[in-house]
Amino acid sequence: MAARKATRKAAKKKASGSARKGAARKASKSPRVAVLMGSKNDWESMRAAVDVLEGMGVGCDVRVISAHRTPDRHHAFVTSAEARGIQAFICGAGFAAHLAGVTAALTPLPVLGVPLDSSALDGMDALLATVQMPGGIPVATFGIGKAGAKNAGLFAAAMIAGSDPKVRKALDAFRKKQTADVPERPF
Ligand code: AIR
Numbered sequence: 001m002a003a004r005k006a007t008r009k010a011a012k013k014k015a016s017g018s019a020r021k022g023a024a025r026k027a028s029k030s031p032r033v034a035v036l037m038g039s040k041n042d043w044e045s046m047r048a049a050v051d052v053l054e055g056m057g058v059g060c061d062v063r064v065i066s067a068h069r070t071p072d073r074h075h076a077f078v079t080s081a082e083a084r085g086i087q088a089f090i091c092g093a094g095f096a097a098h099l100a101g102v103t104a105a106l107t108p109l110p111v112l113g114v115p116l117d118s119s120a121l122d123g124m125d126a127l128l129a130t131v132q133m134p135g136g137i138p139v140a141t142f143g144i145g146k147a148g149a150k151n152a153g154l155f156a157a158a159m160i161a162g163s164d165p166k167v168r169k170a171l172d173a174f175r176k177k178q179t180a181d182v183p184e185r186p187f
Contacts, residue, residue, distance in 0.1 A: 100112070
């Protein structure tokens with residue numbers, strides 16, 4: 001009985017801990033980039049974009065929003081985002097990935113699409129769905145998976161760096177460290 005109570009207490013603590021973590025990210029002061037993903041299962045890849053941006057002082061509004069499963073949430077979030085200070089969207093989804101395309105249809109803000117490798121086709125389906133936009137509604141499409149998410153974060157930072165010297169400085173420091181971290185030899 002006491003052991004069960006302790007387990008329940010530990011589970012509750014864990015749950016409130018992760019909720020707090022989520023809240024901390026959501027509460028990111030004046031978020032400038034919205035990072036959307038079609039499923040919470042996409043987070044492991046998409047966190048690469050958020051880590052890069054938040055590491056450079058660019059707040060993110062991170063949401064699970066599916067063009068297919070939560071169309072009303074999607075519409076409401078995207079159409080109100082610009083008024084809340086959002087300057088760009090990063091959208092990651094797998095399978096028939098319509099998230100970036102439909103987001104781009106709903107806003108004139110730049111949309112960066114990240115195809116995710118969650119399906120049996122290893123992301124080729126999501127890549128084609130994201131990149132093959134009809135003329136008139138652009139989505140800047142990145143590579144499949146985590147590297148694509150990281151690059152989307154870096155690209156969004158580069159866009160913001162044009163008008164924010166602090167972000168420009170952080171981006172320069174990132175590049176400098178990245179170069180310094182490459183060893184001369186592989187052994
Ligand atoms: N997805 C969710 N709604 C629309 C799409 N395309 C994608 C998610 C995820 C995949 O479907 O982006 O990569 C599988 O989602 P789940 O929740 O079944 O793991």
